[in-house]
Amino acid sequence: MLGRTYDSQVCSIARALELIGERWSLLIIRDAMFAGTTRFSDFQRSLGVAPNILKARLDGFVDARIMHRHKYSDQPEAFEYLLTDKGRALAPALVALTEWGDRWATDGEAPILYTHSTCGHAITHQTTCAHCGPVADPAQISARPGPGMPPERLALFRPRT
Numbered sequence: 001m002l003g004r005t006y007d008s009q010v011c012s013i014a015r016a017l018e019l020i021g022e023r024w025s026l027l028i029i030r031d032a033m034f035a036g037t038t039r040f041s042d043f044q045r046s047l048g049v050a051p052n053i054l055k056a057r058l059d060g061f062v063d064a065r066i067m068h069r070h071k072y073s074d075q076p077e078a079f080e081y082l083l084t085d086k087g088r089a090l091a092p093a094l095v096a097l098t099e100w101g102d103r104w105a106t107d108g109e110a111p112i113l114y115t116h117s118t119c120g121h122a123i124t125h126q127t128t129c130a131h132c133g134p135v136a137d138p139a140q141i142s143a144r145p146g147p148g149m150p151p152e153r154l155a156l157f158r159p160r161t
Contacts, residue, residue: 010153019064038080096125
């Protein structure tokens with residue numbers, strides 16, 4: 001979807017960007033997830049995105065199984081776009097990106113607050129160590145090769161020290 005590929009990158013972030021990294025992508029997913037938007041015309045009206053771009057993004061989401069097309073009318077034939085489990089799994093990433101934007105890209109108060117629909121309390125993103133619990137300092141987060149790292153790429157991997 002980005003117009004170029006990241007074949008030389010052995011990185012799940014690059015792979016994710018291939019699917020959701022285009023300018024409108026996360027906004028479409030945001031509207032589907034949190035505003036209940038499902039119809040082409042509603043996405044277009046909400047976002048102001050050109051129809052050809054919106055069609056390409058929605059088709060890409062369907063191809064990637066992030067959304068599925070569901071016919072809701074025969075006369076006239078009309079479809080809605082519904083998030084799949086794969087698409088709904090992006091919720092934590094959207095919350096994390098929102099928190100970053102609230103801190104670093106917004107002047108003033110947060111424009112959107114996420115809450116737990118069951119109890120009404122705030123939803124936040126938290127980086128957590130499986131052993132120690134919450135990790136507040138990003139400097140304490142490091143990366144190392146995982147089991148999916150091709151052996152020929154190990155020598156190129158340069159972790160931060």
